[in-house]
Amino acid sequence: MLMSINKFMKGSVAGWMKASGEHADIVMSTRIRLARNLRGHLFPIASNPEDANQVDEVVKEVLLNSGEKGYEYMRMSDVPLLDRQILVEKHLISPQLTDSKRNGAVILSEDETVSLMINEEDHIRIQCIYPGFQLENAYEHADSVDNELEDKLPYAFDEEFGYLTSCPSNTGTGMRASVMMHLPALTITKQIDRIIPAVTRLGMVVRGSYGEGSEALGNIYQISNQTTLGKTEKEILADLKNVALRLIAHERRSREVLLAKSKIALENKLFRSLGIIKYARLLPSGEAARCLSDVRLGIDLEIIQDIDMSILNELMIFMQPGFLQQYARTELTAEERDIFRADLFRERLSVNQVSEREDSGE
């Protein structure tokens, strides 16, 4: 009836979902975003369609004609609604870009490591996502794309204020560096409530995984730099790296304490969650996220074996409404989604155990 889940997922896995990179058990992905604008054009908030089209044309031309092969250009107005939603769910574009009146477009690299948004809040938003904790690598990659563009395009840059952006909170480097962290032990022990204000005082922002205003679904937090002016890119990265490393150490300590103090209770909780995602027939997204977090922790602590971490990473993305509907090839009501989500989880987790070994032989 349906394409096998295995196959469907293989076609949709973005580079950053692979469980690799340093501290990949805690840091799920690293992202760098650079905001850039062109001189002689109004920012998207004030521009008219002709102006926006001009920006689109010049940016597209430079990138598609660059030495790098495999870039794909998509104009938002040509992308079906569901596909746009999926791009958002994969963190490749922002929800704002999907607004079809905005003349927005995205250019993706083949492995989806680089995504470049045109006519979002700024003319250009370069984004690089890497799996695990790889701030330097992700920045170098974003920087090289930036160099390629600045070679051909007249950037709006000011000696004093740096890169000129539509929002004054991005002025300067235009850079937002962020790491997505799985912090279940800090959350269970409620230490996170004390940590968030402390991190904020260090000039960082802590948010739920889906950006501004979202809560920490599945104990996943996004930590990023708040300020973009007065520090070099390297300094911003170093500061963020420091904070992230301290959080990692803290999380690891809390995990040890949990394990030492309440091993049975912890095992019970984690295995119950594994049971839910393996056998549930209705799986609401909140419960799915919570259980995935538990199973992930179980794998990290070597309590749960025989489950591949990258499957969890994929499920986290594919449990979202857009993906489920693409998989089902039809629109789904909330309850239907819960049914499909449960199906997807069961199939993916059993597929893993039975046939993963055969697959790896191909």
Added chain:
Amino acid sequence: MICDNCKERQASVILTQENEGVKTERHLCEKCAFQSQMFHLDPSQEPLSIQQFLSHWFGGIDSMQSLQQSKEGIPEGPTCPDCGLTFKRFLDIGKFGCPTCYSTFKERLPRIFSKLHNGHMSHTGKIPVSFNELFAVKKKIEEIRADMQEAIQAERFEDAALLRDEVKALKSRLATCQDGGGDADVN
């Protein structure tokens, strides 16, 4: 909620206006809010923290009403020649409309940046290579011009003519570096 004005985009800001005791409220998208001249932003609204921050810029006022009143008295400030944004409007929306806004509001920006960026007011990070080149060329032109003046004063007109050609060549290079910018600030 859909924008009251364009009926197309998502509304993200609430603008209120009080007219003879009647309060009108409009839900607008960012873009329409940018263009709307007559309404004031309601500072109590949720979405953009930066916007809230800036709309409380003339700080020290607690109640919303007194804020509203105090803002009435605030002059529009300079107007950006390229996109028409006034400084007051910039504080309302929390976004610049174009690169020229930065030079239009230049004097007022350091204080704002200082608050937003932990006391920092100027950029120390990456500089585009082309910008460095541009600067080098501009400087070179100034130097040659000075030489040219000297040559003219010393009545070395042949030298001066050569220097003039050199300036010409550099200026055309500058123009290609700057295409799209259109600002002929070399003179």
